[in-house]
Amino acid sequence: MNRRDYMKTSVQEPPLDYSFKSIHVIQDLVSEEPRTGLRPLRHSKSGKSLTQSLWLNNNVLNELRDFSQVVSQLLEHPENLAWIDLSFNDLTSIDPVLTTFFNLSVLYLHGNSIQRLGEVDKLAVLPRLRSLTLHGNPMEEEKGYRQYVLCTLPRITTFDFSGVTKADRTTAEVWKHMNIKPKKVRIKQNVL
Numbered sequence: 001m002n003r004r005d006y007m008k009t010s011v012q013e014p015p016l017d018y019s020f021k022s023i024h025v026i027q028d029l030v031s032e033e034p035r036t037g038l039r040p041l042r043h044s045k046s047g048k049s050l051t052q053s054l055w056l057n058n059n060v061l062n063e064l065r066d067f068s069q070v071v072s073q074l075l076e077h078p079e080n081l082a083w084i085d086l087s088f089n090d091l092t093s094i095d096p097v098l099t100t101f102f103n104l105s106v107l108y109l110h111g112n113s114i115q116r117l118g119e120v121d122k123l124a125v126l127p128r129l130r131s132l133t134l135h136g137n138p139m140e141e142e143k144g145y146r147q148y149v150l151c152t153l154p155r156i157t158t159f160d161f162s163g164v165t166k167a168d169r170t171t172a173e174v175w176k177h178m179n180i181k182p183k184k185v186r187i188k189q190n191v192l
Contacts, residue, residue, distance in 0.1 A: 014039045015053035015083065016074060023059040026070050048076040053083040057108065062090040067097045079103065087111045087133065094119040103128055110160070111136040117145060120152050131158040147171055 017035040021028075034041070042050045054071065071078045081101045088111035098107065104126050110133040117139045123129060132153065139145060149159060150168055157164055 013042055013049075013051040013053070015055045015085075016041065016049045016051050017055045019055045019057045019059070019085070021059055023056065023061060026061065026064055026067050029056075029070050030073055044076040046076065049074055050076050052077075052080050052103070053085075053106075054081060055083075055085040056089070057085045057087040059089050061086065062092065064091075064095040064097050067095065068100060082106065082128075084108070094122050096122055099123065099125050102126065105129060106131040108133045109137070110134060113137065114139050117142045117148055120149050124152055127155070129153065130156060132156055133160050135160045 014037045017037060018029055018032060019035060021032055021035075023029065023032065044050055052075075054075070068078070071081060075081065079101070080103050082103050083106040084098065084101070084104060085106075085108040087108040091109065091112040091114060093114060093116070094109065098104065099122055105128045107123070107126075107129060114134065114137040119139065120134070123132070132149070134140065134149065142148075146159070146168070150156060150164060150171075151173070159168075
């Protein structure tokens with residue numbers, strides 16, 4: 001199968017689904033069997049998946065060490081990865097490795113432990129990112145959360161499962177021009 005044929009078919013391929021597997025470290029994906037769906041996964045002659053979607057939701061990941069290497073072992077064309085679901089894990093930041101997948105258009109990060117709103121800045125380099133979820137993270141409590149994300153990532157058309165309206169864009173632009181800085185969340189530390 002040549003590259004053009006791959007690009008036509010892989011978007012319609014079912015995801016490589018490792019959700020609900022209690023995965024702690026990315027390296028476990030190599031030995032773990034993905035969940036089976038209604039349609040079987042297609043593989044290349046080398047045994048790698050032909051999909052562009054990787055679902056890792058509802059696990060216990062707290063870092064993405066070796067993510068690129070593992071994805072290269074699993075996918076025939078890792079550079080075409082378009083959809084990553086990392087929702088409901090234990091991530092505390094947006095790992096820069098995600099910014100190396102320039103064809104990424106859908107990224108689910110909701111239900112994690114990402115605290116700093118500034119983490120969103122890392123995603124600005126992704127030219128095709130159109131759909132992003134971040135709700136259910138501590139950063140959501142910062143004042144101006146929605147406007148900050150829409151200002152930082154102007155190409156986003158779906159944010160936290162809702163379409164971005166013209167009014168949302170206008171509000172984000174006004175917010176940007178007012179140069180309002182998001183309120184910092186103070187984390188109470190236990191003093192022993």
